[in-house]
Amino acid sequence: DTGVSQDPRHKITKRGQNVTFRCDPISEHNRLYWYRQTLGQGPEFLTYFQNEAQLEKSRLLSDRFSAERPKGSFSTLEIQRTEQGDSAMYLCASSPPVSGTDTQYFGPGTRLTVL
Amino acid sequence: AQTVTQSQPEMSVQEAETVTLSCTYDTSESNYYLFWYKQPPSRQMILVIRQEAYKQQNATENRFSVNFQKAAKSFSLKISDSQLGDTAMYFCAFINSGGSNYKLTFGKGTLLTVNP
Numbered sequence: 001d002t003g004v005s006q007d008p009r010h011k012i013t014k015r016g017q018n019v020t021f022r023c024d025p026i027s028e029h030n031r032l033y034w035y036r037q038t039l040g041q042g043p044e045f046l047t048y049f050q051n052e053a054q055l056e057k058s059r060l061l062s063d064r065f066s067a068e069r070p071k072g073s074f075s076t077l078e079i080q081r082t083e084q085g086d087s088a089m090y091l092c093a094s095s096p097p098v099s100g101t102d103t104q105y106f107g108p109g110t111r112l113t114v115l
Numbered sequence: 116a117q118t119v120t121q122s123q124p125e126m127s128v129q130e131a132e133t134v135t136l137s138c139t140y141d142t143s144e145s146n147y148y149l150f151w152y153k154q155p156p157s158r159q160m161i162l163v164i165r166q167e168a169y170k171q172q173n174a175t176e177n178r179f180s181v182n183f184q185k186a187a188k189s190f191s192l193k194i195s196d197s198q199l200g201d202t203a204m205y206f207c208a209f210i211n212s213g214g215s216n217y218k219l220t221f222g223k224g225t226l227l228t229v230n231p
Contacts, residue, residue: 033217040223041223042206042221042222042223042224043219044221045218045219045220048217048218055217056217056218093219103165104219105162106152106161108159109159
């Protein structure tokens with residue numbers, strides 16, 4: 001079990017550029033989540049996948065944000081026309097296909113800085 | 116909507132001593148789960164301990180234990196024999212049980228510093 005991985009770990013971009021982040025969940029975890037964490041705050045939920053289906057999107061996810069999980073394995077989060085307010089840590093988590101609490105296991109995050 | 120409140124932005128403790136971090140939450144649900152996650156500086160978030168709301172017994176994991184008071188909607192974390200490696204941001208989190216349980220709601224965190 002190699003844990004949740006995210007790539008890149010850091011991304012610096014200029015305002016208006018598009019960026020894409022990747023998340024590889026723990027193998028056999030069919031649930032995948034994206035959260036955003038700004039400085040001094042707890043993570044905030046962005047979106048949730050069960051297998052390849054995106055079942056929930058937060059109101060925080062504006063039209064400039066899109067997430068995919070095409071084959072039910074890795075997921076990508078794309079931000080178009082980045083703004084300085086998008087600067088944050090983007091966390092990915094996964095959980096196994098069992099009933100009950102389904103503890104979420106987090107990746108190391110991608111820190112985005114928009115200049 | 117569920118909310119999680121951590122009223123202590125920062126705390127410090129001497130190595131080997133005991134410290135308690137506070138968390139309160141608000142929900143209308145009866146079945147849910149509570150978690151404490153630890154986020155060391157520049158490192159990823161890891162699960163410390165979890166509690167099922169239907170269990171009366173408080174969860175324990177080695178030096179970490181919780182005091183779960185369901186009626187008061189309180190969920191505090193006690194760290195015994197604090198170690199330097201316990202220095203981290205600690206987040207209390209809540210999730211509903213049931214078919215739609217997917218969204219963790221976090222508090223703002225408590226920064227714990229363990230001093231030598």
